[in-house]
Amino acid sequence: MSSIRLDNLRKEFGPVVALKSLSLEIGDGEFAALLGPSGCGKSTTMNMIAGLEMPTAGSIYFGERPMNGVPAGKRGVGFVFQNYAIFTHMSVFDNIAFGLKVQHKAEAEIRREVQQVAELLHLGDLLSMNAGRLSVNDMQKVALGRSMVMRPRIFLLDEPFSNLDAAFRFYMRGELKRIQRDIKQTMIYVTHDQVEAMSMADKIAVMDYGILQQFGSPDEIYNYPVNTFVARFIGSPSMNFIPCSYQVENGQGCLVQRQGTIRLPLDERRQQLIAGHNGGDQLILGIRPEYLRLHDQSHPEAAWSGQVYALEPLGSKTIVHLQVGQEILQVAAPADCRPAVGITQWLEYNPAHLHIFAGATGQVIR
Amino acid sequence: MAQPKSWQFFGRYLLIIIITVLALFPVYWMVGMAFKPKAEWTSATGEIYWLPQQPTMENFTTLLTEYRGQFFRGNQTSALPAIINSVIVSVGGTLLALVIGALAAYGLSRFNTDSGDFPFYIALGRLFLLVLALMPFMLVMAWFDIVNRWYGIIPLILIGIVLDYVIGGLMARFYTRGPVGNLAFSILQLRMFPPIAIIIPIMIMWSALNMIDTWYGLVIIYGVVTLPFVVWLMKSFFDDVPRELDEAAIVDGASYWGTFFKVVLPLVKGGLASTALFVFILNWSDFLVALLLTSSEWATIPVFLNRLVTAETGQQHGPRAALGLIAAIPPVVFGLMIQKYLVRGLTFGAIKK
Numbered sequence: 001m002s003s004i005r006l007d008n009l010r011k012e013f014g015p016v017v018a019l020k021s022l023s024l025e026i027g028d029g030e031f032a033a034l035l036g037p038s039g040c041g042k043s044t045t046m047n048m049i050a051g052l053e054m055p056t057a058g059s060i061y062f063g064e065r066p067m068n069g070v071p072a073g074k075r076g077v078g079f080v081f082q083n084y085a086i087f088t089h090m091s092v093f094d095n096i097a098f099g100l101k102v103q104h105k106a107e108a109e110i111r112r113e114v115q116q117v118a119e120l121l122h123l124g125d126l127l128s129m130n131a132g133r134l135s136v137n138d139m140q141k142v143a144l145g146r147s148m149v150m151r152p153r154i155f156l157l158d159e160p161f162s163n164l165d166a167a168f169r170f171y172m173r174g175e176l177k178r179i180q181r182d183i184k185q186t187m188i189y190v191t192h193d194q195v196e197a198m199s200m201a202d203k204i205a206v207m208d209y210g211i212l213q214q215f216g217s218p219d220e221i222y223n224y225p226v227n228t229f230v231a232r233f234i235g236s237p238s239m240n241f242i243p244c245s246y247q248v249e250n251g252q253g254c255l256v257q258r259q260g261t262i263r264l265p266l267d268e269r270r271q272q273l274i275a276g277h278n279g280g281d282q283l284i285l286g287i288r289p290e291y292l293r294l295h296d297q298s299h300p301e302a303a304w305s306g307q308v309y310a311l312e313p314l315g316s317k318t319i320v321h322l323q324v325g326q327e328i329l330q331v332a333a334p335a336d337c338r339p340a341v342g343i344t345q346w347l348e349y350n351p352a353h354l355h356i357f358a359g360a361t362g363q364v365i366r
Numbered sequence: 367m368a369q370p371k372s373w374q375f376f377g378r379y380l381l382i383i384i385i386t387v388l389a390l391f392p393v394y395w396m397v398g399m400a401f402k403p404k405a406e407w408t409s410a411t412g413e414i415y416w417l418p419q420q421p422t423m424e425n426f427t428t429l430l431t432e433y434r435g436q437f438f439r440g441n442q443t444s445a446l447p448a449i450i451n452s453v454i455v456s457v458g459g460t461l462l463a464l465v466i467g468a469l470a471a472y473g474l475s476r477f478n479t480d481s482g483d484f485p486f487y488i489a490l491g492r493l494f495l496l497v498l499a500l501m502p503f504m505l506v507m508a509w510f511d512i513v514n515r516w517y518g519i520i521p522l523i524l525i526g527i528v529l530d531y532v533i534g535g536l537m538a539r540f541y542t543r544g545p546v547g548n549l550a551f552s553i554l555q556l557r558m559f560p561p562i563a564i565i566i567p568i569m570i571m572w573s574a575l576n577m578i579d580t581w582y583g584l585v586i587i588y589g590v591v592t593l594p595f596v597v598w599l600m601k602s603f604f605d606d607v608p609r610e611l612d613e614a615a616i617v618d619g620a621s622y623w624g625t626f627f628k629v630v631l632p633l634v635k636g637g638l639a640s641t642a643l644f645v646f647i648l649n650w651s652d653f654l655v656a657l658l659l660t661s662s663e664w665a666t667i668p669v670f671l672n673r674l675v676t677a678e679t680g681q682q683h684g685p686r687a688a689l690g691l692i693a694a695i696p697p698v699v700f701g702l703m704i705q706k707y708l709v710r711g712l713t714f715g716a717i718k719k
Binding site for chain 2: 047050052072073074075079083086089098099103143146147150
């Protein structure tokens with residue numbers, strides 16, 4: 001058990017910069033997720049924490065101890081790979097016991113430890129089986145067990161569940177969360193699935209193009225995204241973005257969509273913020289589908305109207321695509337909402353959940 | 367797949383049968399001849415015997431008896447030492463190539479970064495430059511008359527390795543600005559010389575090193591000649607083993623050697639076995655190298671086969687067939703032993719691709 005600090009970590013592969021500069025602090029016993037699209041540098045970060053790759057620049061600390069130059073086998077990390085990486089020529093028992101055998105632990109101790117881990121993962125009946133004959137689900141459990149048995153200070157999981165079938169993935173998420181709570185392990189979990197990150201992690205680091213975009217709790221990331229990338233990446237369906245400019249009409253500051261079909265009066269605080277920001281003609285308004293509400297008729301609160309463009313009934317809710325002027329906005333409507341395509345609907349928005357981003361940089365203005 | 371029409375079916379099998387017959391006929395003839403008495407395998411009777419009419423072990427006894435200075439029969443040596451020699455040098459050479467080659471292949475598969483495509487003339491040019499660069503050194507050695515001394519040859523080999531490295535580096539920097547072939551390619555380029563082109567210099571070197579007609583002389587040359595095959599075959603097998611397996615073992619505290627022996631090697635044992643068979647057959651059937659690097663004591667089966675002719679007896683085709691039959695046994699047995707590995711590798715299913 002140990003905290004992790006990454007200090008200006010950088011990794012280059014020849015001319016390719018995989019990770020530009022990453023500084024991150026993950027507390028003892030915390031469950032952190034590295035979230036980002038593929039190629040954003042998250043696996044490279046993991047490999048460097050594990051010691052499989054050496055950073056081009058920057059340092060890694062476990063607690064107060066610098067880890068640069070410490071070989072992978074001596075760092076006390078457990079690593080679970082996306083593709084299980086289990087030793088198919090060995091039995092399940094030998095797979096789980098591998099690390100302990102390398103350390104020349106006593107036979108009885110190995111047996112006890114392996115048994116314990118196998119019980120925890122419900123693998124008890126399979127111990128004598130050839131690992132190559134296991135189902136994909138059990139293979140990943142064995143891979144998990146092989147790392148757990150070493151009682152690592154830090155547990156690294158690189159998209160461990162992405163090859164599992166959906167139902168089992170759901171089950172394993174719960175299990176992993178339980179195990180993490182039981183053994184109070186510092187865990188870093190790499191994923192490109194925002195649902196997985198949101199549902200499991202205490203802290204999420206959103207990465208893109210080798211740069212950390214935002215680091216915070218799931219609620220922070222969801223409710224206060226710092227830029228359009230984070231805002232778009234987190235949440236399903238993703239946030240609506242409307243290119244706007246700021247105009248003052250009759251003393252009232254408004255955001256006006258390019259063609260003028262959408263206008264949105266701003267409160268005092270936001271007016272001041274934007275007035276202090278140069279580039280007011282290049283703004284992006286962001287609003288999540290769940291903070292938009294549909295009305296059948298014109299309504300005092302419903303500022304905008306548009307035509308229904310498409311419907312996505314999802315069971316628990318219905319996503320309505322509404323064409324407002326040039327923009328198509330997604331609205332999360334109740335499950336029984338079934339407006340006919342083409343009819344006019346009115347939209348009400350929740351002014352507390354507006355995000356305004358600078359058009360040039362994509363950074364939030366708040 | 368559509369059902370083939372009956373004539374296609376017939377034609378396909380007819381072709382297979384013809385090819386099989388062509389391939390197996392010499393084998394059939396050898397086996398038959400091994401058991402024929404002399405009257406049947408010579409043309410003495412003017413008839414062709416498709417099968418031994420009076421099967422006999424005469425050829426085998428002739429082959430394995432030894433006599434010296436007998437009146438009207440001259441000398442004959444038994445084939446038994448040659449068989450034993452063949453086993454020793456072939457197995458030795460194969461083991462040498464496998465041990466060095468497998469380790470090298472693992473290193474190249476996991477730690478080599480200088481790879482990429484490059485035109486063939488680059489490789490040939492590199493080789494040509496190496497030969498040019500070595501010439502002054504050879505002249506100096508000739509001047510001091512140490513060309514055929516071990517303290518001349520061994521430094522020359524080391525100089526060659528260094529020069530190859532330097533030339534490769536210079537070409538990469540100033541000419542191609544890209545890949546010029548890597549260590550793996552340098553190993554393969556050993557094969558660019560046909561053995562007959564280099565066997566005379568090697569004979570001179572071996573003679574200078576007192577390795578002519580010794581078991582280790584043959585083991586070393588067999589190991590060296592087959593090393594490139596081992597490296598390239600094994601590298602492809604190692605490349606198929608997912609790197610995550612190594613990494614998983616290393617993170618769990620295994621050393622590189624431990625990872626290699628406990629995790630990776632067991633997964634490629636099928637590949638190792640088929641590589642071993644391939645290299646063993648190459649060594650076992652070598653004639654040229656053994657002919658030039660042995661004189662009497664360490665003659666191998668192919669060399670001995672060639673000697674089965676005397677002024678008194680003429681060509682001893684019967685005993686030759688018998689020895690050929692004996693020589694065919696080890697590769698066949700070895701092949702049957704590892705048959706299950708020849709079908710498919712073991713790593714199948716280790717990782718989802």
